[in-house]
Structures are given as C-alpha cells and as structure tokens.
Amino acid sequence: MIKILVIFLLIPFCIYSQSKSINFHSPENKKKFADLLFCEGDYLRAVEEYESIRDVIKNDTIDIKIMYCYSEIGLFNESNNSLKRISSNSPFRWAGLHLRLKNKLIENPKGLRVFHDMPSPPDMSERRQKLILTSNLFDEEIIYEKEDFLYVFEKGEGQTISYFYDLKKNPPYKSPALAGFFSAVIPGSGKMYVGEWGDGITALLVTGLLAFLAYDNFKANHNTRAWIFTGLGSFFYAGNIYGSIASAQIFNARIDFEFRDGLNLFLQQKNYFMPEYDFCN
Amino acid sequence: MIKSNLKIFFLIILISTSAFCQLDNLKWEKAELSYEKPDNFRHRDYSFVFDDTGDFLKKTIAYTYWFFISDVDGDNCPFRPSCSAFLVQSIEKTNIAQGMLAFFDRFTRDMNLYKGHNQYPRFKSSHYYDPPQNYTLNQGTIKYLPSAQIVEE
Numbered sequence A: 001m002i003k004i005l006v007i008f009l010l011i012p013f014c015i016y017s018q019s020k021s022i023n024f025h026s027p028e029n030k031k032k033f034a035d036l037l038f039c040e041g042d043y044l045r046a047v048e049e050y051e052s053i054r055d056v057i058k059n060d061t062i063d064i065k066i067m068y069c070y071s072e073i074g075l076f077n078e079s080n081n082s083l084k085r086i087s088s089n090s091p092f093r094w095a096g097l098h099l100r101l102k103n104k105l106i107e108n109p110k111g112l113r114v115f116h117d118m119p120s121p122p123d124m125s126e127r128r129q130k131l132i133l134t135s136n137l138f139d140e141e142i143i144y145e146k147e148d149f150l151y152v153f154e155k156g157e158g159q160t161i162s163y164f165y166d167l168k169k170n171p172p173y174k175s176p177a178l179a180g181f182f183s184a185v186i187p188g189s190g191k192m193y194v195g196e197w198g199d200g201i202t203a204l205l206v207t208g209l210l211a212f213l214a215y216d217n218f219k220a221n222h223n224t225r226a227w228i229f230t231g232l233g234s235f236f237y238a239g240n241i242y243g244s245i246a247s248a249q250i251f252n253a254r255i256d257f258e259f260r261d262g263l264n265l266f267l268q269q270k271n272y273f274m275p276e277y278d279f280c281n
Numbered sequence B: 001m002i003k004s005n006l007k008i009f010f011l012i013i014l015i016s017t018s019a020f021c022q023l024d025n026l027k028w029e030k031a032e033l034s035y036e037k038p039d040n041f042r043h044r045d046y047s048f049v050f051d052d053t054g055d056f057l058k059k060t061i062a063y064t065y066w067f068f069i070s071d072v073d074g075d076n077c078p079f080r081p082s083c084s085a086f087l088v089q090s091i092e093k094t095n096i097a098q099g100m101l102a103f104f105d106r107f108t109r110d111m112n113l114y115k116g117h118n119q120y121p122r123f124k125s126s127h128y129y130d131p132p133q134n135y136t137l138n139q140g141t142i143k144y145l146p147s148a149q150i151v152e153e
Helices: A002-015 A027-040 A043-053 A060-072 A076-085 A093-107 A109-115 A122-138 A146-150 A155-169 A176-185 A189-194 A197-219 A223-269 B002-019 B053-073 B083-093 B096-110
Strands: none
Touching: A027 A043, A027 A060, A043 A060, A060 A076, A060 A093, A076 A093, A093 A109, A093 A122, A109 A122, A122 A155, A122 A223, A146 A155, A155 A223, A176 A189, A176 A223, A189 A197, A189 A223, A197 A223, A197 B096, A223 B096, B053 B083, B053 B096, B083 B096
C-alpha cells in the first residue's frame, strides 16, 4: 500500500519536472515576462526586465516602454535619458519627445513654454499645445487669454479646462484682512466668514461670556475677579482675531491645493495627452 | 524495513517534543496585560533651567498650563500636537505674543461646541493633526493637508 502511494507521488513529479531543455531566462522569455508585468502595471519590475534585454533585443517598442516605465515610477532623469536610444526615424520618436515634456511638466510645470515652437507632425503638435497650455495653469499668472487658451481643446475637455481657467483667474479666496476685521467687530464672525461656523459660534460665546463676567464683577465691585475675566476675555478676543486671519490663509492654501490636485487628476485621466498605443493586446 | 523506519520517525518526533517541553524553571504563566493607555502627560519635565528671558517666559507659561489644566484634565486634547505642546512650539516658531494668540485660538477650537473638526487630517491614533506652522501668519509656511489624509506620527 505504501509502495503504491509513493509511486503515485513520484510519477507526477517525473512527468511535470522542470526540463533543462527550456531556457526560462532567454531574452524572448524575459521580454514576454516584462510585457506581462508592463500590462499588469508593475512598471518597477517591468523596467528591470526590459533593461536586462535592451542590449540583446534592439527594439524601439522596448525603448519607449522603458521610457514610459521610468516616467510612471517617477524616475524622470532615467526616462529622459532613454529618449536618446529612440532613433529619429522611429514611429515612437514623437511620443518619446511628448513623454519628455510630460516628465518636465511633473518636475517643473513652469519650464515648459520653451518647447512651444518645436516643430512636429500636426497630430503631435496639437497634443503638445494642449500640454503646454495646461502647464500654464500651474504658473503664478496666466499669460494667455481664454480664447487663445481653449481653441486647441475639444468640447468636453475644453469645458474642464475652461473651469480650471476661471478658477485660476478668479480663485474663491477669502481675505485674511477681512476675516480679522469681522472678528474684531463681532468675535467669531471672521471664522464664520471662512466657513468655520462651529469655531465662530464657540468664539462668540466664550468671548461674550467672559465680557459679561468682567462687566458683572466690575459692577459688583469685585475688582480682582473682574480684572482676571477682563484679561482672559482680551486674550480670547485677540486670539480669535489672530485665528481668523490664520484660518483665511489656510482656506486659501486649501483652494490652491485643490486646484493643483484637480488639474493633476485631469491630466492623469487624459494621460497627459499622450498618443494611445495598445501594447497589451 | 518500513516498520523500523516508521519507528525511527516517531522516535525523532517524540524526542523533539520532549526536548522542547515545558521545563520546571520556565513554567508558562499568565501574561501580565495592561489595557491602560500610556499616560505620558503625567511624567512631565518641570526642570526650571532656562537659557534667556524668552525661554524663562515660555517655560513659565507652559508649566503653569501643565500644572493647572493639562495634568488635571488628563489626555483629552483631540489635537496633535496637544494644546500645551502647540503653545511651546508656537512660541518657538514665532514669538511670545504671537505664540500666545495662536494658543488662545487653538484653545477656542479645542472647545468647539459642535465638535466640528472635520477639516483636519488625522493621525493613526485618531487625533487631529493641527501643526503650529500653519498659524504663523506667513502664507509660505502653511502646509495644507486634505482631511482625508492619514498623517504618520
């Protein structure tokens, strides 16, 4: 019985054992594995595999994929350096140049306008225009008029860009000075102006209560207690003015953050206007 | 042959089991578990060594706050840094006057009757993250984090 059991266990091992005739590390197999990793979105491991066969298999598809992988994992210098390997005759040359623009946009959005007049095929020129114009939204000041801005975008994405343009031109900031002034007139109202209603009402009640206690104690000739409440009330009053100014500044920082975040999300969804290649089917 | 092999196999298992069995000098005992939260706030450093007048004032204010409010109230501040730490850090980042004003504003926000703290990001310990560098009145030092973000402690 035990013999039979052992034989049954051994037979499948012999049948399915790893044959030496298959070279799992051949460049072709590595490429297949790298392609699989690439399509799975595992760019870190995919680029490692591609790099190991890059000198063996000369292929511009591999080169553009390496460039793309490095860009996706945030190694922009390596990605830009990979462009040198893509020859000027390659159909991926313009895509590589566009990918370099995308890398520059992520690293430093302000430095993109120098590429504005670079010659390129009409389709790529439009994509580049979109990227360069969008990059301008990251600048401190927008230098283009809205009409000059929107002409290159299609209707759907044009609406989104128009929304971001308006938001950039007229951000819904709150004035720190006004918030401070409001709180100086009515304690807590500066906080309410910024949208922090709970904090505003609390500040109004605390300052009001301390002011009443100070007044009441002065009236009853309890001067020591009255001065303590006056001191405390003054600190809460001044602290609220200070806090209202700070809250307005934080509110404005939030507006800037949400603008940049939203614009980055839009660009990611549009894949930075990259030409679409179907490498995975 | 197989029988003798089986015997050897069982012997090995038995020997290893007895070798690592519970010994007299290492008896298993119930673990001393404590479910109390660590109360670091009780172990404060009240040493009164100061470098200059500003340091003297800062320590005086902070120790007074610890003694009369923090230690009595317990670890109930919903924010990190806690209100007393916020006071000390604010004074360090700005000056006594600004630090005090920022602290009174923080104290009001701590007392928020509606507990409306949803605009703050959170630590893993569920405290709200509210750093003093956002309250220096210098727009450049503000580091805005969205409320959905979990901040590493």
